Amino acid sequence: MTPSTEVLNWTDRVLEVEVGAVAHGGHCVARHEGRVLFVRHALPGERVRAVVTSDQGGSFCLADAISVLEASPDRVPAPCTWARAGGCGGCDFQHVAPAAQRSLKTAVLREQLSRLGGVESEVVVEELPGGPLGWRQRIRLAVDEDGRAGLRAHHSHDVVPIADCLLAPSEMLPDLLEQSWEPGSEIDVAVDDSGWRHVGTGTHQHAAGRDWALSPGAFWQVHPALADTLVGVVEEWAQAPRGGTAWDLYGGVGLFAAVLAGQVGTDGSVTVVESSRDAVLDGERALRDLPQVRFRVGRVEHAVGSLPTPDVVVADPPRKGLGKQMIEALVAAAPQRLVYVACDPAALGRDVGLLTARGYRLRALRSFDAFPMTHHMESVALFTL
Structure with a gap:
């Protein structure tokens, strides 16, 4: 050569x-x-x-x-000894002062909105209560070939054995990390609102003024303050009309549907679309007192064509965002208001561009530092026709 x-x-x-x-x-x-x-x-x-x-x-x-x-x-000195080159891949910013972490995330979010969405924004990534450590309520441990539990290295399947994770509440992990597990397995560990630890089982959480019994592996925000923070923003921005029709897409157990149901009342309707059957069963149990809420099990892109025309849509898609196909479906449905919960700033920036090109206006945007010590953030955008 x-x-x-x-x-x-x-x-x-x-x-x-x-x-x-x-x-x-x-x-x-x-x-x-x-x-x-x-x-x-x-x-x-x-x-x-x-x-x-x-x-x-x-x-x-x-x-x-x-x-x-x-x-x-x-x-600043990283508080965790495993947050280093060649170490655990979970934390990107332990070497950064917490306020500066939020400044870095703000810069990334604004840059993605400008470059991909064509929108200049003064949005600032906001701090959530609880501090930069001890906030993570759910962790999935990986087990190496020797049966030792740990966390994965950056962009790798390699397992880094650890003695603790400082993002988790104290006493959540140390004894589990000392045990021997089935090689190659994964262990879901969660702490509920009462401080009880659950290993491989469901949990109980409280948000939107009600209790939620979650099946093992059911999605729930890992930061204890985020669920109610997002509920508050959705409640303020959705403004679903009394007697109106709302969609809760990628709705999980129906956290946002609980808010929308209160807005549309018993004469309105809220349809939750969620691909996880277990999450739907959890949601139906939690919201059984709200007859205006109906759940649909299936992929969102397959379901929206058969749903009643919405006044308001709340969408909380996975990291890849909505994308062109889903946005075309939403544009065809023409809701007056779209509340978009996004966990990836690049996907949000792209989708802002797609939505504004199809006639929607970005009316409001907030972002939260729901994952301190990492580069991740959670954002909520309001679009109107």
Whole structure:
């Protein structure tokens, strides 16, 4: 192979770089010899030595900062010993002061909205109560080939054995991490509102003024303050008319349907569409006192064509967002108001562009730091015709 056709591969090379702006995904951008490096464990303005961890031979590669030559004033010691290059992949920002974490997320969200959605926004990622540690109510542990439980490395199936996770409430994990488990298995651990721990079983939570009995694996927000925070925003923005029709898409157990039901009243209707049959059964039990709420089991894109014409839609899709096909279906249904709950700023930015191109206006936007120490955030957008 001649030099001109040889595939470039910098894997395992250690490079000294100046770190630039934060990027979506928990990285910061650096450049070396005409190529882009997406560097974890770094901060804008720093000078670091970084080891290349993945290189597919294109215009960019991935790297981890392994030593800091010039530190940002926002850098702090990571409280967790496993939050480092080559360590646990769960936390991107333990080396960043909490207020600066929110500033980085705000910069990412605004950049994605501008670049992908064509919208300039003054949105700020808001702090939730509870602090940066001890907030995570649900964790899925992975078990390695030796039967040791831990968390996965960044973008890897490799299991990193740990002694604790500081994002979880104290006493949630240590004894489980000392036990031996079936190699290759996974362990779902959750803490309910009463502080009781559940291992591989369902839990009980309280939100929207009612109790929810959840089946094992049923979706629920991992930050204890987020469910009611989102309920409050949906309640304020949905404004479903009395006697009207509402959709709760990707609705899970019907958390938002409980709010919508109160707005439309017994003369209105709320249809929840959810692909998980267990979640639907949980929701039907929790909302059995609301006859105006009906559940549909199935994929949202298959169900919307047969639903009654909505006045209001609330949509909480998975990380990939709504996408073109789903947005076309929503545009055809023409709800006056769409409340969109988004957990990925890039997907939100893309969908903002698609919706505004089809006549909807972005009326309001809020974002919450529901995942401290990581690059993740939760946003809610209101669109109207």
